[in-house]
Amino acid sequence: xxxxxxxxxxxxxxxxxxxxxxxxxxxxxxxxxxxxxxxxxxxxxxxxxxxxxxxxxxxxxxxxxxxxxxxxxxxxxxxxxxxxxxxxxxxxxxxxxxxxxxxxxxxxxxxxxxxxxxxxxxxxxxxxxxxxxxxxxxxxxxxxxxxxxxxxxxxxxxxxxxxxxxxxxxxxxxxxxxxxxxxxxxxxxxxxxxxxxxxxxxxxxxxxxxxxxxxxxxxxxxxxxxxxxxxxxxxxxxxxxxxxxxxxxxxxxxxxxxxxxxxxxxxxxxxxxxxxxxxxxxxxxxxxxxxxxxxxxxxxxxxxxxxxxxxxxxxxxxxxxxxxxx
Numbered sequence: 001x002x003x004x005x006x007x008x009x010x011x012x013x014x015x016x017x018x019x020x021x022x023x024x025x026x027x028x029x030x031x032x033x034x035x036x037x038x039x040x041x042x043x044x045x046x047x048x049x050x051x052x053x054x055x056x057x058x059x060x061x062x063x064x065x066x067x068x069x070x071x072x073x074x075x076x077x078x079x080x081x082x083x084x085x086x087x088x089x090x091x092x093x094x095x096x097x098x099x100x101x102x103x104x105x106x107x108x109x110x111x112x113x114x115x116x117x118x119x120x121x122x123x124x125x126x127x128x129x130x131x132x133x134x135x136x137x138x139x140x141x142x143x144x145x146x147x148x149x150x151x152x153x154x155x156x157x158x159x160x161x162x163x164x165x166x167x168x169x170x171x172x173x174x175x176x177x178x179x180x181x182x183x184x185x186x187x188x189x190x191x192x193x194x195x196x197x198x199x200x201x202x203x204x205x206x207x208x209x210x211x212x213x214x215x216x217x218x219x220x221x222x223x224x225x226x227x228x229x230x231x232x233x234x235x236x237x238x239x240x241x242x243x244x245x246x247x248x249x250x251x252x253x254x255x256x257x258x259x260x261x262x263x264x265x266x267x268x269x270x271x272x273x274x275x276x277x278x279x280x281x282x283x284x285x286x287x288x289x290x291x292x293x294x295x296x297x298x299x300x301x302x303x304x305x306x307x308x309x310x311x312x313x314x315x316x317x318x319x320x321x322x323x324x325x326x
Contacts, residue, residue, distance in 0.1 A: 001020060001021030001022070001045045001046065001306050002021055002022050002024065002043060002044045002045050002046075002065075003017050003020070003021045003022065003023045003024070003044065003045065003046050003047070003048070003302065003306075004023075004024050004025075004040055004041060004044040004046070004047040004048070005017065005023060005024070005025035005026065005047075005048045006026060006032075006037070006040070006047065006048070006049050006050060006053050007026055007049075007050045007052075007053070008025075008026065009025070009048070009072075009295045010291075010292050010295055010296075013292075013295045013296055013299050016296070016299050016300075016303070017048070017299055017302070017303070020303050020306060020307070021045065021046070021306065024040065024044070034054065034058070034059070037053065037054075037059065038058070038059045038062050038063075041059055041062065041063040041066065042062055042063060043065060044063065044065060044066060045065050045066065045067050045068075045306060046066070046067055046068040046069075046070065046302045046305065046306050047066065047068070047069050047070065047302075048070045048072060048295075048298050048299060048302055049069055049070070049071055049072070049078070049079070050071075050072050050073065051071070051072070051073045051075065051078050051282070052078070052264075052265075053078060054078055055069055055078060055079040055080060055084070056080045056083065057080050057083040060080070060083055060084065060087055060089065066087075066089055067088075067089060067090065067305060067306060068089065068090040068091075068092065068301075068302055068305035068306060068311070069084060069089060069090070069091050069092070070092045070298040070299070070301045070302035070305070070311075071091065071092065071093045071094070071298065072094055072294050072295055072297075072298040073093060073094060073098075073285070073294070074093055074094060074095045074096075074097075074098060074153075074154075075093070075207055075208065075234075075235055076091060076093050076315060077207070077208045077209070077235060079091055081315060081316055084316065084319075085316045085318060085319055088319050089319065090305045090311060090314055090315075090316065090319050090320065091314070091315040091316050092298065092301035092302070092305065092311045092312075092313045092314055092315060093313050093315055094294045094297040094298050094301075094313060095153060095313060096153060096297075097285070097290060097293040097294045097297055098154075098284065098285035098290050098294060099153050099154050099157045100157055100290075101284065101285050101286070101287050101290040102154050102157075102233055102284035102285060103154060103157040103158045103160075103161055104161075105233055105259060105280070105283065105284045106158050106161075106203055106205075106231055106233050106257075107158075107161055107165075108257075109231050109233070109257025109258070109259065109278055109280070110141055110146075110201055110203075110229065110231055110257055111141060112257060112278040113229050113231070113255040113256060113257040113276070113277070113278045114138050114139045114140070114141050114201075114229055114255065115136075115138040115139075115141075116136050116137075116138045117278070118278050119136060119275055120136045123136065139200075139227065139229075139254065141165055141167070141201070142165045142166050142167070143165075143166050143167065143168075144165075144167055144168070144200035144201060145167065145168040145169075145170060145198055145199055145200045145201070146158075146162045146167045146168070146169060146170075146199065146200065146201045146202075146203060147170045147171065147172070147190075147195040147196075147198065147199030147201070147202045147203065148169070148170070148171040148172075148187070148203050148205060149171070149172055149192075149195060149202065149203065149204050149205060149206060149215075149216075150173065150204065150205035150206035150207075150234065151171040151172075151173045151177055151185070151187065151205075152173075152205065154205050154233075155171065155173075155203075155205045156181070156185055158203055158205065159171070159185040159186070159187050160185065163186055167201075168188075169185060169186050169187040169188065170187065170188050170189075170190045170194070170195060170198060170199065171185075171187045171188070171189060171190070171195070172189070172190055172191065172192050172194075172195040173189070176189050177189070193223060196220055196223040196224050197223055197224070197225070199224065199225070199228055200225065200227065200228055200229070201228065201229050201230075201231060202216075202224065202228060202229070202230050202231065203231045203232075203233075204216060204230070204231065204232040204233075204234050204238055204239060205233065205234045206234050206235070206238050207234065207235060208234070208235035208236070208237050208238055212237075212238050213237050213238070214237070214238075214239070214240040214243075215238050215239075216230070216238060216239040216240065216243075216244075217239075217240040217243050218240065218243040218246070218247070221243055221244065221247040221252065221253060222247075222252065224252075224253060225254075226251065226252055226253065226254065227254045228253055228254060229253075229254055229255040229256060229257065230244065230253060230255075230256045230257075231256070231257045231258075232256070232257075232258050232259065232260055233259040233260060233284045234260060235260055236260040236261040236262040236263070236264055237262050239262075240262075241261060241262045241267070241268045241270075241271070242268060242270070244256060245268060245270035245271060245274065248274050248276050248277055249270075249274060253276075254276065255276040255277065255278075256276070256277045256278070257277070257278045257279075258271075258277060258278070258279050258280070259279075259280045259281075259282055259283060259284050260282055260284075261279075261282075264282060265281065265282075267279070297313065300312070301313050301314075
């Protein structure tokens with residue numbers, strides 16, 4: 001078996017994979033263009049890929065031996081799953097491993113945006129503090145209403161943390177949670193419009209899809225409180241970045257904390273001039289322990305698929321061998 005690892009990862013993950021095949025790995029961290037990536041896929045049986053790797057139909061045409069694409073990440077909008085399924089290629093992801101780390105970052109962004117931490121840090125570094133005192137008034141997080149759009153695994157962990165801030169919890173989901181799950185999270189189900197109108201902090205935690213593209217656009221932002229803060233750690237494109245920039249610049253929204261953007265890694269430059277937005281470069285899962293757990297999870301999915309077993313986190317179970325289908 002030949003296994004491709006497209007980007008730098010942990011030595012013990014590579015060692016595990018080498019026990020199951022010949023591994024071609026990249027430790028440079030340099031992004032590859034589509035043609036270069038396609039050449040590396042030409043003769044591999046399995047690939048461990050990352051969110052910035054675009055696995056599309058054109059690449060698959062030149063990958064006749066490919067049997068599994070193991071994505072290191074819970075989201076897999078970087079992979080054309082339909083095209084993989086059509087060619088009998090299994091796709092896996094890594095749900096669960098990043099829940100806590102992403103929820104931590106949600107509150108980091110929430111606090112940074114609400115309390116103007118990035119602005120205050122720059123102010124101290126400018127050495128203006130003594131010459132021109134500025135109180136840097138922000139807004140409280142405690143006892144405010146947090147609305148969670150997308151109450152999946154990560155949404156539920158965010159809700160748990162919000163309880164520690166004595167926040168009122170509301171949520172909207174395509175499917176309402178069970179009564180038991182609602183009671184555990186202390187969250188109240190509301191309509192989408194009510195979520196927008198009542199949230200002091202709106203946390204977007206939805207996967208990207210064609211259906212969800214620009215789900216939060218100009219009309220939805222106009223329904224929110226002028227004092228509200230929007231947090232997006234899910235996927236770029238769920239929020240219309242241009243509309244968000246306009247709302248922030250006009251003061252129709254108090255602030256935003258963003259870990260994801262449309263057109264990564266080149267966000268809309270309109271964000272750069274805004275003081276009421278805090279930005280991080282898609283690092284929701286970026287802790288040593290979490291990324292290691294995700295890499296191991298992806299590697300084990302890949303090994304299972306190449307060994308003829310059912311991968312634990314199979315996205316497209318219809319391509320699994322008949323004897324292994326659940």
